[in-house]
Amino acid sequence: MGRVRFFWHSFTLFALCLPLCSCRTPRQTLSTGDSLSVVVRERVRTVYDTVDAYIEPVRVERLVPDTLSVITTDFARSEAEVRGGLLRHTLETTGKAKAVAPVRVVTRDSIVYQDRYFCKEAAPTKTPWWKWAWRLSPLALLLVIYWLIRRVRHYRDRCI
DSSP states (O other): OHHHHHHHHHHHHHHHHGGGGOOOOOOOBOOOEEEEEEEEEEEEEEEEEEEOOOOOOOOOOOOOSSSEEEEEOSSEEEEEEEETTEEEEEEEEOOOOOEEEEEEEEEEEEEEEEEEEOOOBOOOOOOOHHHHHHHHHHHHHHHHHHHHHHHHHHHHHHHO
16 A cells, blocks of 8 residues: 555656646747858850951953953952943952851859848747646646545545
């Protein structure tokens, strides 16, 4: 009987102290530290570039006793004629193709984003009465149960 009574009193004492050892209110904090992120963009495009080549100058002269003269080079054709005492001169360039070379242009762009967070604790607030009542309700329930058991034992011991 002594061991059961000791166990019962120990369990009751433990049960009475348990609600008083509740967890403390958690702190509400914002995330702290720095955040660094890099966004890299790469754009590839093809640009057609005209190649300008150096062409050596060509000089061609011709002297003819006739009233019409035609001179032709790799890049031009010239006609000159005298008619009625007037000199008529035409110059035509030949339709040579320009050299066009495609050039691949790669553009890399990187943007660095840096975010900084500051730690801010929430202000401590006073615990309202209903929270205290909710926390202490198991204790009150255990006290009532303990009191009822003691009363029942007291009446049982008196009756025997």
